[in-house]
Amino acid sequence: MLQSMTAFARCELSIDEGILCWEIRSVNHRYLEHNFKLPETFRSLEWPLRDKIKKELSRGKVECTLTFSPQIKNNPIQINLELSKQLIQAAEQISELTINPTPINPFTVLSWSGVLITDQINHELLQEKALALFAQALQELKQNRNRExxxxxxxxxxxxxxxxxxxxxxxxxxxxxxxxxxxxxxxxxxxxxxxxxxxxxxxxxxxxxxxxxxxxxxxxxxxxxxxxxxxxxxxxxxxxxxxxxxxxxxxxxxxxxxxxxxxxxxxxxxxxxxxxxxxxxxxxxxx
The missing domain is CATH 1.20.140 (Butyryl-CoA Dehydrogenase, subunit A; domain 3)
Structure with missing residues:
Protein backbone atom coordinates (compact mmCIF):
# COMPACT_ATOMS: atom_id res chain seq x y z
CA MET A 1 0.00 0.00 0.00
CA LEU A 2 1.34 3.41 -0.97
CA GLN A 3 1.71 6.19 1.59
CA SER A 4 2.06 9.84 0.73
CA MET A 5 4.65 11.94 2.54
CA THR A 6 2.38 15.00 2.43
CA ALA A 7 -0.23 15.26 5.19
CA PHE A 8 -1.44 17.30 8.17
CA ALA A 9 -2.87 16.36 11.56
CA ARG A 10 -4.17 18.37 14.52
CA CYS A 11 -5.23 17.03 17.91
CA GLU A 12 -6.42 19.05 20.90
CA LEU A 13 -7.02 18.03 24.50
CA SER A 14 -8.72 20.08 27.20
CA ILE A 15 -7.63 19.19 30.76
CA ASP A 16 -7.84 20.81 34.19
CA GLU A 17 -4.45 22.47 33.74
CA GLY A 18 -5.29 23.98 30.35
CA ILE A 19 -5.45 23.07 26.66
CA LEU A 20 -2.82 20.97 24.87
CA CYS A 21 -2.68 21.10 21.07
CA TRP A 22 -0.43 19.23 18.61
CA GLU A 23 -0.07 20.16 14.94
CA ILE A 24 2.01 17.89 12.69
CA ARG A 25 2.88 18.78 9.10
CA SER A 26 4.62 16.37 6.75
CA VAL A 27 6.04 17.04 3.27
CA ASN A 28 8.20 15.03 0.89
CA HIS A 29 11.90 14.62 1.63
CA ARG A 30 14.60 12.21 0.59
CA TYR A 31 15.13 11.04 4.18
CA LEU A 32 13.31 11.32 7.52
CA GLU A 33 13.81 14.76 9.01
CA HIS A 34 11.87 16.02 12.03
CA ASN A 35 11.68 19.38 13.77
CA PHE A 36 9.95 20.16 17.08
CA LYS A 37 8.60 23.43 18.44
CA LEU A 38 7.91 22.90 22.14
CA PRO A 39 7.16 25.15 25.13
CA GLU A 40 10.02 25.28 27.62
CA THR A 41 8.14 23.04 30.07
CA PHE A 42 8.06 20.23 27.51
CA ARG A 43 11.65 20.40 26.19
CA SER A 44 12.60 17.14 27.86
CA LEU A 45 10.08 15.30 25.64
CA GLU A 46 12.00 15.86 22.41
CA TRP A 47 13.96 12.59 22.41
CA PRO A 48 10.95 10.36 23.29
CA LEU A 49 9.02 12.14 20.54
CA ARG A 50 11.82 11.49 18.03
CA ASP A 51 11.74 7.79 18.90
CA LYS A 52 7.98 7.65 18.28
CA ILE A 53 8.34 9.23 14.84
CA LYS A 54 11.16 6.88 13.82
CA LYS A 55 8.99 3.88 14.70
CA GLU A 56 6.04 5.10 12.62
CA LEU A 57 7.57 6.94 9.63
CA SER A 58 10.50 6.24 7.34
CA ARG A 59 10.66 9.31 5.06
CA GLY A 60 9.45 12.88 4.97
CA LYS A 61 10.14 16.27 6.51
CA VAL A 62 7.97 16.41 9.63
CA GLU A 63 7.28 19.56 11.65
CA CYS A 64 5.67 19.07 15.07
CA THR A 65 4.32 22.00 17.08
CA LEU A 66 2.96 21.77 20.63
CA THR A 67 1.07 24.63 22.27
CA PHE A 68 -0.16 24.77 25.86
CA SER A 69 -2.69 27.34 27.06
CA PRO A 70 -2.89 27.27 30.89
CA GLN A 71 -6.35 27.30 32.41
CA ILE A 72 -7.27 30.68 33.86
CA LYS A 73 -9.09 30.14 37.15
CA ASN A 74 -11.27 32.67 39.01
CA ASN A 75 -9.89 31.72 42.41
CA PRO A 76 -9.16 34.61 44.85
CA ILE A 77 -5.53 35.73 45.00
CA GLN A 78 -3.73 34.19 47.95
CA ILE A 79 -0.72 35.84 49.54
CA ASN A 80 1.96 34.29 51.72
CA LEU A 81 1.64 36.87 54.52
CA GLU A 82 4.49 35.47 56.63
CA LEU A 83 6.95 35.69 53.75
CA SER A 84 5.68 39.18 52.85
CA LYS A 85 6.30 40.40 56.43
CA GLN A 86 9.83 39.02 56.39
CA LEU A 87 10.56 40.77 53.08
CA ILE A 88 9.20 44.09 54.33
CA GLN A 89 11.21 43.87 57.57
CA ALA A 90 14.36 43.11 55.61
CA ALA A 91 13.68 46.06 53.30
CA GLU A 92 13.17 48.39 56.29
CA GLN A 93 16.47 47.29 57.82
CA ILE A 94 18.25 48.10 54.57
CA SER A 95 16.46 51.46 54.38
CA GLU A 96 17.90 52.47 57.78
CA LEU A 97 21.40 52.08 56.37
CA THR A 98 20.80 54.31 53.34
CA ILE A 99 20.32 58.05 52.84
CA ASN A 100 16.94 59.15 51.46
CA PRO A 101 15.58 55.60 51.17
CA THR A 102 12.91 54.87 48.57
CA PRO A 103 9.52 53.85 49.97
CA ILE A 104 8.78 50.17 49.72
CA ASN A 105 6.73 49.37 46.58
CA PRO A 106 4.02 46.76 47.32
CA PHE A 107 4.21 45.47 43.73
CA THR A 108 7.91 44.79 44.22
CA VAL A 109 7.03 42.61 47.21
CA LEU A 110 4.33 40.81 45.22
CA SER A 111 6.77 40.02 42.42
CA TRP A 112 9.05 38.13 44.81
CA SER A 113 8.99 34.39 44.28
CA GLY A 114 6.65 32.63 46.69
CA VAL A 115 4.67 35.68 47.81
CA LEU A 116 1.75 34.88 45.53
CA ILE A 117 0.42 31.39 46.21
CA THR A 118 -0.45 29.66 42.94
CA ASP A 119 -1.81 26.22 42.19
CA GLN A 120 1.02 23.78 41.62
CA ILE A 121 0.96 22.05 38.20
CA ASN A 122 1.97 18.41 38.05
CA HIS A 123 4.44 18.76 35.15
CA GLU A 124 5.16 15.04 34.99
CA LEU A 125 1.47 14.21 34.50
CA LEU A 126 1.15 17.04 31.98
CA GLN A 127 4.05 15.64 29.92
CA GLU A 128 2.50 12.16 29.95
CA LYS A 129 -0.72 13.61 28.54
CA ALA A 130 1.26 15.50 25.89
CA LEU A 131 2.99 12.25 24.84
CA ALA A 132 -0.32 10.39 24.61
CA LEU A 133 -1.84 13.21 22.56
CA PHE A 134 1.18 13.18 20.23
CA ALA A 135 0.72 9.45 19.60
CA GLN A 136 -2.90 10.17 18.67
CA ALA A 137 -1.90 12.99 16.30
CA LEU A 138 0.77 10.80 14.72
CA GLN A 139 -1.78 8.07 13.97
CA GLU A 140 -4.07 10.66 12.41
CA LEU A 141 -1.17 11.84 10.27
CA LYS A 142 -0.52 8.26 9.10
CA GLN A 143 -4.19 7.82 8.22
CA ASN A 144 -4.10 10.99 6.14
CA ARG A 145 -0.90 9.83 4.44
CA ASN A 146 -2.54 6.48 3.66
CA ARG A 147 -5.62 8.16 2.22
CA GLU A 148 -3.57 10.40 -0.04
Whole structure:
Protein backbone atom coordinates (compact mmCIF):
# COMPACT_ATOMS: atom_id res chain seq x y z
CA MET A 1 0.00 0.00 0.00
CA LEU A 2 1.34 3.41 -0.97
CA GLN A 3 1.71 6.19 1.59
CA SER A 4 2.06 9.84 0.73
CA MET A 5 4.65 11.94 2.54
CA THR A 6 2.38 15.00 2.43
CA ALA A 7 -0.23 15.26 5.19
CA PHE A 8 -1.44 17.30 8.17
CA ALA A 9 -2.87 16.36 11.56
CA ARG A 10 -4.17 18.37 14.52
CA CYS A 11 -5.23 17.03 17.91
CA GLU A 12 -6.42 19.05 20.90
CA LEU A 13 -7.02 18.03 24.50
CA SER A 14 -8.72 20.08 27.20
CA ILE A 15 -7.63 19.19 30.76
CA ASP A 16 -7.84 20.81 34.19
CA GLU A 17 -4.45 22.47 33.74
CA GLY A 18 -5.29 23.98 30.35
CA ILE A 19 -5.45 23.07 26.66
CA LEU A 20 -2.82 20.97 24.87
CA CYS A 21 -2.68 21.10 21.07
CA TRP A 22 -0.43 19.23 18.61
CA GLU A 23 -0.07 20.16 14.94
CA ILE A 24 2.01 17.89 12.69
CA ARG A 25 2.88 18.78 9.10
CA SER A 26 4.62 16.37 6.75
CA VAL A 27 6.04 17.04 3.27
CA ASN A 28 8.20 15.03 0.89
CA HIS A 29 11.90 14.62 1.63
CA ARG A 30 14.60 12.21 0.59
CA TYR A 31 15.13 11.04 4.18
CA LEU A 32 13.31 11.32 7.52
CA GLU A 33 13.81 14.76 9.01
CA HIS A 34 11.87 16.02 12.03
CA ASN A 35 11.68 19.38 13.77
CA PHE A 36 9.95 20.16 17.08
CA LYS A 37 8.60 23.43 18.44
CA LEU A 38 7.91 22.90 22.14
CA PRO A 39 7.16 25.15 25.13
CA GLU A 40 10.02 25.28 27.62
CA THR A 41 8.14 23.04 30.07
CA PHE A 42 8.06 20.23 27.51
CA ARG A 43 11.65 20.40 26.19
CA SER A 44 12.60 17.14 27.86
CA LEU A 45 10.08 15.30 25.64
CA GLU A 46 12.00 15.86 22.41
CA TRP A 47 13.96 12.59 22.41
CA PRO A 48 10.95 10.36 23.29
CA LEU A 49 9.02 12.14 20.54
CA ARG A 50 11.82 11.49 18.03
CA ASP A 51 11.74 7.79 18.90
CA LYS A 52 7.98 7.65 18.28
CA ILE A 53 8.34 9.23 14.84
CA LYS A 54 11.16 6.88 13.82
CA LYS A 55 8.99 3.88 14.70
CA GLU A 56 6.04 5.10 12.62
CA LEU A 57 7.57 6.94 9.63
CA SER A 58 10.50 6.24 7.34
CA ARG A 59 10.66 9.31 5.06
CA GLY A 60 9.45 12.88 4.97
CA LYS A 61 10.14 16.27 6.51
CA VAL A 62 7.97 16.41 9.63
CA GLU A 63 7.28 19.56 11.65
CA CYS A 64 5.67 19.07 15.07
CA THR A 65 4.32 22.00 17.08
CA LEU A 66 2.96 21.77 20.63
CA THR A 67 1.07 24.63 22.27
CA PHE A 68 -0.16 24.77 25.86
CA SER A 69 -2.69 27.34 27.06
CA PRO A 70 -2.89 27.27 30.89
CA GLN A 71 -6.35 27.30 32.41
CA ILE A 72 -7.27 30.68 33.86
CA LYS A 73 -9.09 30.14 37.15
CA ASN A 74 -11.27 32.67 39.01
CA ASN A 75 -9.89 31.72 42.41
CA PRO A 76 -9.16 34.61 44.85
CA ILE A 77 -5.53 35.73 45.00
CA GLN A 78 -3.73 34.19 47.95
CA ILE A 79 -0.72 35.84 49.54
CA ASN A 80 1.96 34.29 51.72
CA LEU A 81 1.64 36.87 54.52
CA GLU A 82 4.49 35.47 56.63
CA LEU A 83 6.95 35.69 53.75
CA SER A 84 5.68 39.18 52.85
CA LYS A 85 6.30 40.40 56.43
CA GLN A 86 9.83 39.02 56.39
CA LEU A 87 10.56 40.77 53.08
CA ILE A 88 9.20 44.09 54.33
CA GLN A 89 11.21 43.87 57.57
CA ALA A 90 14.36 43.11 55.61
CA ALA A 91 13.68 46.06 53.30
CA GLU A 92 13.17 48.39 56.29
CA GLN A 93 16.47 47.29 57.82
CA ILE A 94 18.25 48.10 54.57
CA SER A 95 16.46 51.46 54.38
CA GLU A 96 17.90 52.47 57.78
CA LEU A 97 21.40 52.08 56.37
CA THR A 98 20.80 54.31 53.34
CA ILE A 99 20.32 58.05 52.84
CA ASN A 100 16.94 59.15 51.46
CA PRO A 101 15.58 55.60 51.17
CA THR A 102 12.91 54.87 48.57
CA PRO A 103 9.52 53.85 49.97
CA ILE A 104 8.78 50.17 49.72
CA ASN A 105 6.73 49.37 46.58
CA PRO A 106 4.02 46.76 47.32
CA PHE A 107 4.21 45.47 43.73
CA THR A 108 7.91 44.79 44.22
CA VAL A 109 7.03 42.61 47.21
CA LEU A 110 4.33 40.81 45.22
CA SER A 111 6.77 40.02 42.42
CA TRP A 112 9.05 38.13 44.81
CA SER A 113 8.99 34.39 44.28
CA GLY A 114 6.65 32.63 46.69
CA VAL A 115 4.67 35.68 47.81
CA LEU A 116 1.75 34.88 45.53
CA ILE A 117 0.42 31.39 46.21
CA THR A 118 -0.45 29.66 42.94
CA ASP A 119 -1.81 26.22 42.19
CA GLN A 120 1.02 23.78 41.62
CA ILE A 121 0.96 22.05 38.20
CA ASN A 122 1.97 18.41 38.05
CA HIS A 123 4.44 18.76 35.15
CA GLU A 124 5.16 15.04 34.99
CA LEU A 125 1.47 14.21 34.50
CA LEU A 126 1.15 17.04 31.98
CA GLN A 127 4.05 15.64 29.92
CA GLU A 128 2.50 12.16 29.95
CA LYS A 129 -0.72 13.61 28.54
CA ALA A 130 1.26 15.50 25.89
CA LEU A 131 2.99 12.25 24.84
CA ALA A 132 -0.32 10.39 24.61
CA LEU A 133 -1.84 13.21 22.56
CA PHE A 134 1.18 13.18 20.23
CA ALA A 135 0.72 9.45 19.60
CA GLN A 136 -2.90 10.17 18.67
CA ALA A 137 -1.90 12.99 16.30
CA LEU A 138 0.77 10.80 14.72
CA GLN A 139 -1.78 8.07 13.97
CA GLU A 140 -4.07 10.66 12.41
CA LEU A 141 -1.17 11.84 10.27
CA LYS A 142 -0.52 8.26 9.10
CA GLN A 143 -4.19 7.82 8.22
CA ASN A 144 -4.10 10.99 6.14
CA ARG A 145 -0.90 9.83 4.44
CA ASN A 146 -2.54 6.48 3.66
CA ARG A 147 -5.62 8.16 2.22
CA GLU A 148 -3.57 10.40 -0.04
CA UNK A 149 -1.37 7.42 -0.95
CA UNK A 150 -4.45 5.61 -2.28
CA UNK A 151 -5.29 8.62 -4.44
CA UNK A 152 -1.73 8.72 -5.78
CA UNK A 153 -1.90 5.00 -6.58
CA UNK A 154 -5.09 5.55 -8.57
CA UNK A 155 -3.38 8.29 -10.61
CA UNK A 156 -0.35 6.07 -11.24
CA UNK A 157 -2.47 3.09 -12.29
CA UNK A 158 -4.33 5.26 -14.82
CA UNK A 159 -1.04 6.24 -16.43
CA UNK A 160 0.23 2.67 -16.41
CA UNK A 161 -2.86 1.69 -18.38
CA UNK A 162 -2.19 4.51 -20.86
CA UNK A 163 1.42 3.34 -21.37
CA UNK A 164 0.15 -0.22 -21.87
CA UNK A 165 -2.18 1.05 -24.56
CA UNK A 166 0.66 2.84 -26.35
CA UNK A 167 2.83 -0.29 -26.26
CA UNK A 168 0.05 -2.59 -27.43
CA UNK A 169 -0.86 -0.20 -30.22
CA UNK A 170 2.72 -0.01 -31.45
CA UNK A 171 3.74 -3.66 -31.18
CA UNK A 172 1.69 -5.06 -34.15
CA UNK A 173 2.99 -2.23 -36.36
CA UNK A 174 6.66 -3.24 -36.03
CA UNK A 175 6.76 -5.70 -39.02
CA UNK A 176 4.97 -3.18 -41.22
CA UNK A 177 7.34 -0.34 -40.24
CA UNK A 178 10.42 -2.49 -40.86
CA UNK A 179 9.10 -3.59 -44.24
CA UNK A 180 8.31 0.04 -45.19
CA UNK A 181 11.84 1.08 -44.27
CA UNK A 182 13.26 -1.78 -46.33
CA UNK A 183 11.23 -0.76 -49.36
CA UNK A 184 12.27 2.89 -48.99
CA UNK A 185 15.96 1.97 -49.10
CA UNK A 186 15.54 -0.34 -52.10
CA UNK A 187 13.50 2.30 -53.95
CA UNK A 188 16.06 4.97 -53.17
CA UNK A 189 18.89 2.84 -54.52
CA UNK A 190 16.92 2.20 -57.71
CA UNK A 191 16.24 5.90 -58.13
CA UNK A 192 19.93 6.67 -57.79
CA UNK A 193 20.75 3.90 -60.24
CA UNK A 194 23.44 2.67 -57.91
CA UNK A 195 24.95 -0.73 -58.63
CA UNK A 196 25.01 -2.62 -55.35
CA UNK A 197 25.79 -6.23 -54.66
CA UNK A 198 22.41 -7.82 -53.79
CA UNK A 199 23.96 -9.95 -51.08
CA UNK A 200 25.68 -6.95 -49.51
CA UNK A 201 22.44 -4.96 -49.71
CA UNK A 202 20.57 -7.76 -48.01
CA UNK A 203 23.16 -7.85 -45.21
CA UNK A 204 22.87 -4.11 -44.67
CA UNK A 205 19.10 -4.31 -44.63
CA UNK A 206 19.24 -7.05 -42.01
CA UNK A 207 21.57 -4.95 -39.82
CA UNK A 208 19.32 -1.93 -40.23
CA UNK A 209 16.28 -4.00 -39.26
CA UNK A 210 18.06 -5.22 -36.15
CA UNK A 211 19.01 -1.69 -35.12
CA UNK A 212 15.51 -0.36 -35.80
CA UNK A 213 13.59 -3.19 -34.16
CA UNK A 214 11.97 -1.79 -30.99
CA UNK A 215 10.36 -5.06 -29.86
CA UNK A 216 12.97 -5.47 -27.12
CA UNK A 217 12.30 -1.97 -25.78
CA UNK A 218 8.56 -2.64 -25.74
CA UNK A 219 9.15 -5.91 -23.87
CA UNK A 220 11.25 -4.15 -21.24
CA UNK A 221 8.66 -1.38 -20.89
CA UNK A 222 5.98 -3.93 -20.12
CA UNK A 223 8.30 -5.74 -17.70
CA UNK A 224 8.87 -2.49 -15.79
CA UNK A 225 5.13 -1.76 -15.79
CA UNK A 226 4.50 -5.17 -14.24
CA UNK A 227 7.13 -4.48 -11.59
CA UNK A 228 5.56 -1.11 -10.76
CA UNK A 229 2.19 -2.80 -10.22
CA UNK A 230 3.85 -5.46 -8.08
CA UNK A 231 5.49 -2.73 -5.98
CA UNK A 232 2.05 -1.34 -5.14
CA UNK A 233 1.34 -4.50 -3.14
CA UNK A 234 4.42 -4.20 -0.92
CA UNK A 235 3.74 -3.44 2.73
CA UNK A 236 7.09 -1.70 3.17
CA UNK A 237 7.74 1.91 2.03
CA UNK A 238 8.45 1.78 -1.70
CA UNK A 239 8.97 5.37 -2.80
CA UNK A 240 12.66 4.91 -3.60
CA UNK A 241 11.97 1.73 -5.59
CA UNK A 242 9.27 3.45 -7.61
CA UNK A 243 11.61 6.34 -8.30
CA UNK A 244 14.19 3.87 -9.66
CA UNK A 245 11.56 2.19 -11.84
CA UNK A 246 10.57 5.58 -13.26
CA UNK A 247 14.19 6.07 -14.33
CA UNK A 248 14.23 2.66 -16.02
CA UNK A 249 10.95 3.37 -17.83
CA UNK A 250 12.31 6.68 -19.03
CA UNK A 251 15.48 4.99 -20.26
CA UNK A 252 13.48 2.57 -22.41
CA UNK A 253 11.27 5.38 -23.73
CA UNK A 254 14.38 7.34 -24.77
CA UNK A 255 15.79 4.31 -26.58
CA UNK A 256 12.42 3.77 -28.26
CA UNK A 257 12.51 7.33 -29.58
CA UNK A 258 16.12 7.12 -30.73
CA UNK A 259 15.42 3.97 -32.78
CA UNK A 260 12.28 5.39 -34.38
CA UNK A 261 12.04 4.87 -38.16
CA UNK A 262 8.37 5.80 -38.35
CA UNK A 263 6.43 8.83 -37.15
CA UNK A 264 4.13 6.50 -35.22
CA UNK A 265 7.05 5.24 -33.14
CA UNK A 266 8.18 8.78 -32.46
CA UNK A 267 4.69 9.82 -31.36
CA UNK A 268 4.35 6.77 -29.11
CA UNK A 269 7.73 7.48 -27.49
CA UNK A 270 6.73 11.10 -26.81
CA UNK A 271 3.38 10.05 -25.32
CA UNK A 272 5.05 7.46 -23.10
CA UNK A 273 7.66 9.95 -21.87
CA UNK A 274 4.93 12.45 -20.96
CA UNK A 275 3.09 9.77 -18.96
CA UNK A 276 6.30 8.69 -17.22
CA UNK A 277 7.08 12.29 -16.26
CA UNK A 278 3.60 12.67 -14.79
CA UNK A 279 4.16 9.53 -12.74
CA UNK A 280 7.62 10.63 -11.66
CA UNK A 281 6.23 13.86 -10.23
CA UNK A 282 3.69 11.91 -8.17
CA UNK A 283 6.24 9.33 -7.04
CA UNK A 284 8.28 12.11 -5.37
CA UNK A 285 5.52 12.35 -2.76
CA UNK A 286 5.44 8.63 -1.94
CA UNK A 287 7.11 7.40 1.25
Missing amino acids: GKELQTLLEERLVSIDMEVNKLRPLIPEMLDNQRQKIITRCQELAVSIDPQRLEQELVLLAQKSDVAEELDRLQTHLTEVRHTFTNKEPCGRRLDFLMQELNREANTLGSKAIDVRTTQAAVNIKVLIEQMREQVQNIE
